[in-house]
Amino acid sequence: MTTMTMAKALNNGLRRAMEDDDKVLVMGEDVGTLGGVFRITDGLQKDFGDDRVIDTPLAESGIVGTAVGLAMRGYRPVVEIQFDGFVYPAYDQIVCQVAKLHFRSQGRIKMPIVIRIPFGGGIGAVEHHSESPEAQFVHTPGLKVVACSNPADAYTMIQQAIASDDPVIFLEPKRLYYSAKADVDEAATPPPLWKSQVVRTGSDATLVGYGPTVSTCLDAAAVAAEEGRSIEVIDLRTLSPLDLGPVHESVRRTGRLVVVHEAHMTLGMGAEIAARVTEECFHSLEAPVLRVGGYDTPYPPSRIEEAYLPDLDRVLDAVDRTVGF
Amino acid sequence: MTDPVFGPAPDLDADPELVQLLTPEGERVHHPGFDLEFSAEQVRGFYRDMTLVRRLDIEATALQRHGELGLWVQSLGQEAAQIGAGRALLPQDYVFPTYREHGVAWCRDIDPVQLLSMYRGVDHGGWDPAEHNFNLYTVVIGAQTLHATGYAMGVQRDGAVGTGDPTRDTAVVAHFGDGASSQGDVSEAFVFAASYNAPVVFFCQNNQWAISEPIERQSRIPLYRRSQGFGFPGVRVDGNDVLATYSVMQAALRHAREGQGPILVEAFTYRMGAHTTTDDPTRYRHAEEVEQWRLKDPITRVEAHLRREGLADEAFFEEVAAEADELGERMRRECKALPDPQPRGIFDLVHAEQTEELVAQQASYDAHVASFEEVH
Structure with a gap:
């Protein structure tokens, strides 16, 4: 058991995956000598060489498009997109090629590519550095999408994503890279990648989050407990496939659900979860499913980002509304 | 136009030099850089390949007209470029086609009926790419040039380039057209391939038209000169001359396999048919232009050469014609028998x-x- 940051947990996970399988490559802008702008790949090029840790030209479509060719040659590329807002030049390659080649080839071509994207806001950045584009990838058949929320998951989920024969969009909550520190047992048996997890049990309402909003939900549950409310919190972990079994089970007990994400509200994960929970748990619901999310505006300038992001107060307000319905 | 400070502006037509070994009249000419000796059997083989691929294309066009295919993308007029490029390959080389490379597919032993399946709508690509070292057709323009470059980066990591072992050293071919040359992915593929010295041959069939837009809309310099700006060599070959295309591609593939890095080959050719069976070229190009190119037909010149030099007798031409009829008949029969997939x-x-x-x-x-x- 070692205490480490999420950044270190990801670094250790990548290192372990590269040791386990020499077909695993890391590629992206500045991932080599520099170790990535967030230092997630720190030291990997020194230890594995520049054939396996590849500093690429500054072109995201090129990075993902060449990863497709490397995968066809039998490699398992782990691509780093430097920031969420810079993934769009690669969008065509991700949506039209990475996602569809298995289907197009009737399963003959596998795309074991992991696309790591630091996502979400709260770091005081300039435009294009704080976005949450997950719904666009969840909406794309052929991709799998996961988001880690803590160092222990980061360590295991990155290895499980790399071991997957399907392409995985791997979302890392960048504001937790160095603020989230926790004990990581590298020898522990990890839970399956495609499962959500109850991270706090409760009986009055259910909060669902993923990535950066899990800690917000846990904070809200702690404050609510002081007011005598028992809140269950679920970390989705996997956004596609979506594992709502534990959410349905929870809502059947609590009758109340609030979904929290930083992404825009309209057609976000909350909308999909509300639709499915309504279908599966209609007679258990005591109140409409509520969403707390980023507003349907472009991400604001950083001096006012706290007003945009779902924070403790907005989550607690939603809890008040669902309980008081 | 010459600017007093910056000098002359680039001119699309200023540099017409192209490698040619067989004139449109079928006369064998020589080139100092890319000359090869061809046996009579080889030239007859090219004639047979091109004739059968043209029949494949004509038959598929007819099948579309009869409602058996939803769409067909004609390769009419581009047979020399495709057969020359296809026959220069070694078994271990890997090809990334567009959706028009029927002649290259032919050289990679893809059954013509398998080419029909995606245009009939029964699948999105019917063959196993790994079995033929020939990727599925890519419809998004230019996307496959990056896949080819990445594959070539994998070849480098496998130590399958520059070893001197002719059964191991591998080249990768990225096919694209004049329209695709405007795509960002193609420029990015050039950058990546140059940066890593990857063993890719970028083979551009400049057929002069991207649906309705002429080459002048895509480029202000001859396309083969684009590579200079990215730091690797380029060459323009007469894409209607199968001997020249084969010679240039053999040299380019060798260059890549030896570890000398990427190269751009522009096969200067012409799209004799429509862009696809949904297109109507009479709306945007003149019949006289098409007629001028008909005089440069890739098959006619090989036939003229074979006859002039006495390299084939009448029985040979009859045999190929009969083989083409047989192919056409089989394509009609087997196309209609392609089973719909289960939803x-x-x-x-x-x-x-x-x-x-x-x-x-x-x-x-x-x-x-x-x-x-x-x-x-």
């Missing part, structure tokens, strides 16, 4: 590892279908 199968092909969500959607589809069966 419930689409759920199984999305992922390598199936998800519970898709299993549930498949079950709901099955139940929906079963509900009709119960009624009857």
Whole structure:
């Protein structure tokens, strides 16, 4: 058991995956000598060489498009997109090629590519550095999408994503890279990648989050407990496939659900979860499913980002509304 | 136009030099850089390949007109470029085609009926790429040039370049056209390939037209000179001359296999047909232009050469014609017999590892279908 940051947990996970399988490559802008702008790949090029840790030209479509060719040659590329807002030049390659080649080839071509994207806001950045584009990838058949929320998951989920024969969009909550520190047992048996997890049990309402909003939900549950409310919190972990079994089970007990994400509200994960929970748990619901999310505006300038992001107060307000319905 | 400070502006037509070994009249000419000796058997082989591929194309066009295919993309007029490029390959080389490379597919032993399946709408690509070292057709313009470059980066990591072992050293071919040359992905592929010195041959069939837009809309310099700006060599070859295309491609592939890095080959040719069977070129180009190019037909000049030099007798031409008829008949028969896929199968092909969500959607589809069966 070692205490480490999420950044270190990801670094250790990548290192372990590269040791386990020499077909695993890391590629992206500045991932080599520099170790990535967030230092997630720190030291990997020194230890594995520049054939396996590849500093690429500054072109995201090129990075993902060449990863497709490397995968066809039998490699398992782990691509780093430097920031969420810079993934769009690669969008065509991700949506039209990475996602569809298995289907197009009737399963003959596998795309074991992991696309790591630091996502979400709260770091005081300039435009294009704080976005949450997950719904666009969840909406794309052929991709799998996961988001880690803590160092222990980061360590295991990155290895499980790399071991997957399907392409995985791997979302890392960048504001937790160095603020989230926790004990990581590298020898522990990890839970399956495609499962959500109850991270706090409760009986009055259910909060669902993923990535950066899990800690917000846990904070809200702690404050609510002081007011005598028992809140269950679920970390989705996997956004596609979506594992709502534990959410349905929870809502059947609590009758109340609030979904929290930083992404825009309209057609976000909350909308999909509300639709499915309504279908599966209609007679258990005591109140409409509520969403707390980023507003349907472009991400604001950083001096006012706290007003945009779902924070403790907005989550607690939603809890008040669902309980008081 | 010459600017007093910056000098002359680039001119698309200023540099017409192209490698040619066989004139449109079928006269064998020589080139100091790319000359090869061809046996009579080789030249007859090229004639046979091109004739059969043209028949394949004509037959598929007719099948579309008869409603058997939803669409066909004609390769008419580009047979020399494709057969020259295809026959210069070694077995271990890997090809990334566009959706028009029927002649290259022919050289990679893809059955012509398999080419029809995606245009009939029974699949998105019917062959196993790894079995033929020939990727599925890529429809998004230019995307495959990056896949080729990445594949070539994998070849480098496998130590399969520059070893001197002719059965191991591998080149990768990225096919694209004049329209694709404007795509960002093609420029990015050039940058990546140059940066890593990857063993890719970028083979551009400049057929002069991107649907309705002429080459002048895509480029202000001859396309083969684009590579200079990215730091690797380029060459323009007469794409209607199978001997020249074969010679240039053999040299380019060797260059790549030896570890000397990427190269751009521009095959200067012409799209004699429409862009696809949905297109109507009479709306945007003149018949005289097409007639001028008809005089440069790739098959006619090989036939003239074979006859002039006495390299083939009448029986040979009759034999190839009969073979073409046989191919056409088989394509008609087997195209119509291609089975439609089972709709419930689409759920199984999305992922390598199936998800519970898709299993549930498949079950709901099955139940929906079963509900009709119960009624009857």
